Amino acid sequence: MKIYLDVCCLNRPFDDQTQDRIHLESETILIILTRCQIGEWELISSEVVDFEISKIPNDERKLKVSILYSLSQYRISINSPIEKRAIELEKIGFKPYDALHIACAEKGNVDVLLTTDDELLQKALQNINKLKIKVENPLKWLTEVIKDEYPKDES
Numbered sequence: 001m002k003i004y005l006d007v008c009c010l011n012r013p014f015d016d017q018t019q020d021r022i023h024l025e026s027e028t029i030l031i032i033l034t035r036c037q038i039g040e041w042e043l044i045s046s047e048v049v050d051f052e053i054s055k056i057p058n059d060e061r062k063l064k065v066s067i068l069y070s071l072s073q074y075r076i077s078i079n080s081p082i083e084k085r086a087i088e089l090e091k092i093g094f095k096p097y098d099a100l101h102i103a104c105a106e107k108g109n110v111d112v113l114l115t116t117d118d119e120l121l122q123k124a125l126q127n128i129n130k131l132k133i134k135v136e137n138p139l140k141w142l143t144e145v146i147k148d149e150y151p152k153d154e155s
Contacts, residue, residue, distance in 0.1 A: 001041045003032060004105040004113040006098075007052040009138055010065045012116055025116050028138045032114070036071050045072035046104035048097060076104040092127055094120075106132040114138040 013026040036043040053069060056062040076082070082103045089099035098120045105113040112134045115121060124135035134141075 001112075002044050002108065002110040003036065003041050004044045004046075004101070004108065004110045004133075005029070005032070005049075005138075006101050006113065006115045006117065006120075007049055007065070008116045009114050010049070010053070010068050011056075011061070012138075013068070014061050014064055025137070025139050028142050029114075032138060032142060033068060033071055036073070042074070043072045044074050044076065044105070044108040044110050045069065046076040046101070046108070047078045048100040048104055050075070052097065074108065076108045078104070082107055089130075092130060094123055094127075098123070102131065102133065102135070112136050112141055114141060 009025075009029050012022065012029050015022045015026070017023045017026060032041070033043070035041045049069065049072075053062060053065055056065060078100065082100070085103035085106065086096070086099040089102055090096060094102065098117070101115075102113060102124075110133055114136055116137060121135060121137055124131060
């Protein structure tokens with residue numbers, strides 16, 4: 001399975017863990033990264049992620065996010081078709097970086113782009129038929145994957 005994590009996801013384990021949602025999403029992202037690290041799944045990334053990480057102002061956080069990001073097996077380089085697709089996505093309301101993430105994820109033929117960005121999730125849901133990939137919250141997505149992995153309890 002090919003998974004694309006946006007920078008919101010890579011930052012999540014370093015956010016305020018006293019909030020239940022943030023804590024649950026953080027644990028979920030760490031589970032996903034572990035599965036990528038052991039080779040069960042493939043973490044796909046892009047130059048967009050490279051750029052966004054380079055703009056993190058806190059050097060300690062930037063280093064921590066970079067360590068998580070280093071688990072990526074493959075990075076998508078931005079080219080003309082990706083730029084063209086991102087422009088199409090911007091025209092239907094996606095923010096520029098979100099449009100680039102989606103375009104890169106589509107180019108990488110990922111199974112899912114994971115994000116904790118509620119605005120991106122809402123926009124993706126509104127435009128589900130115009131996207132070539134699934135965009136999901138990591139907690140919701142992993143819950144579904146785990147449910148499908150284990151047979152139903154017959155008791």
